[in-house]
Amino acid sequence: MTSPTLLVAGTASHVGKSTVTAGLCRLLARRGLDVAPFKAQNMSNNARAVARADGDGFGEIGVSQYVQARAAGVSPTTDHNPVLLKPHADGHSQLVIQGRAVGENTASDYYENHWEDARNAALASHQRLADAADTVVAEGAGSIAEINLHHRDLANVETARFTDARILLVADIERGGVFASLVGTLELLPDDLRGQVVGAVITKFRGDQTILEPGLDAFEARTGVPVLGVLPYDDPGLPEEDSLSLPAAGERATVGDDDGIEAGETVTIGVPRLPRISNFADLDPLAATPGVRVSYLPLDATLDGIDGVVLPGSKNTVDDLLALRDAGFDTELAAFDGPLVGLCGGYQLLGERIENAGVESTQGVETVDGLGLLPVVTRFSTEKRVEAVSVEFDGAGPLAGATGRIDGYEIHMGRSRVVGDATALAGDGAATDRVAGTYIHDLFANRSPREAFLDAVYRSAGRERPEVERTRTDPYERAADLVGDNVDIDHLLDTLGVA
Numbered sequence: 001m002t003s004p005t006l007l008v009a010g011t012a013s014h015v016g017k018s019t020v021t022a023g024l025c026r027l028l029a030r031r032g033l034d035v036a037p038f039k040a041q042n043m044s045n046n047a048r049a050v051a052r053a054d055g056d057g058f059g060e061i062g063v064s065q066y067v068q069a070r071a072a073g074v075s076p077t078t079d080h081n082p083v084l085l086k087p088h089a090d091g092h093s094q095l096v097i098q099g100r101a102v103g104e105n106t107a108s109d110y111y112e113n114h115w116e117d118a119r120n121a122a123l124a125s126h127q128r129l130a131d132a133a134d135t136v137v138a139e140g141a142g143s144i145a146e147i148n149l150h151h152r153d154l155a156n157v158e159t160a161r162f163t164d165a166r167i168l169l170v171a172d173i174e175r176g177g178v179f180a181s182l183v184g185t186l187e188l189l190p191d192d193l194r195g196q197v198v199g200a201v202i203t204k205f206r207g208d209q210t211i212l213e214p215g216l217d218a219f220e221a222r223t224g225v226p227v228l229g230v231l232p233y234d235d236p237g238l239p240e241e242d243s244l245s246l247p248a249a250g251e252r253a254t255v256g257d258d259d260g261i262e263a264g265e266t267v268t269i270g271v272p273r274l275p276r277i278s279n280f281a282d283l284d285p286l287a288a289t290p291g292v293r294v295s296y297l298p299l300d301a302t303l304d305g306i307d308g309v310v311l312p313g314s315k316n317t318v319d320d321l322l323a324l325r326d327a328g329f330d331t332e333l334a335a336f337d338g339p340l341v342g343l344c345g346g347y348q349l350l351g352e353r354i355e356n357a358g359v360e361s362t363q364g365v366e367t368v369d370g371l372g373l374l375p376v377v378t379r380f381s382t383e384k385r386v387e388a389v390s391v392e393f394d395g396a397g398p399l400a401g402a403t404g405r406i407d408g409y410e411i412h413m414g415r416s417r418v419v420g421d422a423t424a425l426a427g428d429g430a431a432t433d434r435v436a437g438t439y440i441h442d443l444f445a446n447r448s449p450r451e452a453f454l455d456a457v458y459r460s461a462g463r464e465r466p467e468v469e470r471t472r473t474d475p476y477e478r479a480a481d482l483v484g485d486n487v488d489i490d491h492l493l494d495t496l497g498v499a
Contacts, residue, residue, distance in 0.1 A: 059099010
């Protein structure tokens with residue numbers, strides 16, 4: 001008998017669905033249940049390399065489903081997110097089905113020519129998960145009330161239908177109008193799904209909950225849907241799924257500056273806010289280190305006050321390189337004399353040139369000069385490397401002193417080769433005295449290269465690192481406690497028919 005599915009659906013984007021889903025996965029796993037996370041269709045440039053469900057190598061899934069699988073205590077596979085759309089440029093997205101890229105499409109082309117294939121892949125993945133697990137916890141996408149998309153809403157409406165899911169609505173009170181959002185969402189749901197809604201959760205609440213209670217009572221009386229919990233405003237520390245959490249292009253924002261470290265013991269890592277930035281969770285371990293601030297910079301910013309720089313990944317390296325150059329940021333980098341590291345697309349930016357650029361660029365260029373900060377040439381091809389890696393790392397340049405085995409993953413098109421005087425690094429990387437680059441994502445999640453880079457930044461800035469170790473709590477446990485302490489889990493389990 002197929003296991004039941006709970007669909008965590010939102011009234012809007014960025015309301016906390018991913019956190020609630022991860023918390024539920026860990027909570028149910030704590031109770032001894034085999035839990036399978038699922039998101040039929042995701043749109044994100046923050047991806048992870050995981051095992052393909054058919055056992056044939058590695059494929060890509062959205063970072064949130066990777067996180068939710070970890071929270072559930074299961075090995076992440078492409079079944080957890082069978083369809084992934086990676087926004088590219090000019091309204092195009094790369095379509096990834098069961099972990100493998102199958103082409104670049106506009107939205108209309110996707111819906112007209114590929115949506116049925118995507119739906120079939122999602123249906124097959126869910127069936128495998130439901131056959132093996134005690135329960136499936138699915139995450140919706142954006143709002144379940146987008147009436148213009150109801151006939152082809154794979155992550156919400158279609159998932160609710162083909163899984164016969166119980167639906168938990170999630171609404172964010174921080175934005176205001178939370179009750180209007182909930183009532184409006186219920187009003188706009190397809191008639192056949194309205195009876196599948198088993199409850200609602202309100203997130204990001206600050207203050208005295210007794211003030212909210214009249215609204216909760218009125219909502220329940222009006223709709224008959226119980227409010228199963230109100231979550232206080234908290235960030236468990238899970239990786240963000242999409243760039244909504246970042247400043248918009250042209251704006252500046254700093255993270256990690258709430259640790260109480262005196263200014264004289266801090267350093268600031270500058271990160272250019274590339275228009276097509278991807279896998280920016282690579283920066284999270286730096287921002288979580290006491291004394292380290294990570295500042296996302298608009299491309300027309302200066303590097304005044306910046307002690308080190310990390311160039312992040314990009315979904316379109318060539319077009320981001322052209323944007324960076326048009327804004328004058330290349331001149332800032334050329335004059336910068338602190339430690340500089342490029343990751344994946346950021347590594348490609350650092351080289352002397354990129355060949356066969358038309359594979360990726362929308363600008364009609366075939367060869368484009370890089371930043372010229374590493375003696376490396378990158379050549380693009382249509383072949384994409386997607387793989388989890390575990391390698392011995394011997395650092396050099398701004399990563400000097402890093403040694404030992406590190407774990408990470410690679411997701412990239414193109415190969416890079418050293419054409420001058422540089423030290424080879426793992427991940428087809430290279431380093432000079434001041435600059436280093438590698439294709440390995442999650443580099444700074446490994447203690448040795450993270451500490452080596454930060455030591456180099458502090459030395460370059462002429463400051464002493466603070467002698468303090470931040471207590472790092474498990475984000476999965478924090479998410480579980482946040483949900484478990486504030487949501488009626490027993491009611492949810494009763495509606496699912498599981499112990």
